[in-house]
């Protein structure tokens with residue numbers, strides 16, 4: 001029996017937040033740990049990756065959706081980078097004319113940080129994401145471009161006949177939703193950017209995020225078995241997220257809003 005699971009290490013969008021009203025959902029930014037037998041795959045390296053505790057036996061891969069700060073800010077403090085010669089593969093799409101390594105080196109280097117990722121004790125390999133389907137061990141990875149300022153990558157991971165789709169930093173239009181629904185067709189789990197309510201979205205059109213209402217439409221169109229809403233606004237506290245979860249799970253019982261520490265087995 002193969003093991004395929006996802007753990008929420010950070011589901012906050014845009015900026016970390018802290019305080020007694022941000023406990024259950026957590027204030028750390030985007031990071032999800034996937035275990036697929038001996039593969040340990042991190043979706044994004046927001047501040048959530050700082051709490052990761054990688055097993056010494058797994059192979060580590062980090063898939064970056066894009067280079068916005070909230071998706072990479074935890075990387076310099078990822079504990080495995082300090083483990084001598086530990087192989088770590090980092091994948092991101094070449095954007096704005098910068099390879100994955102060049103883009104990370106722009107921010108994570110002096111004077112903003114004392115050393116570049118390549119200078120850590122681990123053995124880090126940078127990869128530009130291939131266009132076609134590729135494999136990490138027995139996990140198949142497919143990608144799709146999301147609608148987002150500077151672009152974002154949406155991932156579909158398939159292992160042992162189960163699949164999950166990570167659609168963060170995605171703005172809906174009728175065309176982008178149809179494309180995403182086709183990409184996510186029949187997936188077991190859809191993670192969807194639900195940063196805004198419908199009212200908020202009117203003010204933030206073009207900022208590159210979506211709403212739970214649109215996520216439900218995509219999930220239903222795609223026939224996704226479960227939907228996990230992610231990239232919570234830093235302005236939204238625990239009680240407000242509970243209210244949203246109650247409202248949307250009444251409309252579709254397969255809905256939850258990601259909480260820090262949640263573990264989902266596929």
Ligand SMILES: [Zn+2]
Nearest residue numbers: 013014070169
């Ligand atoms: Zn983001």
Ligand SMILES: [Zn+2]
Nearest residue numbers: 066068148169
């Ligand atoms: Zn972004």
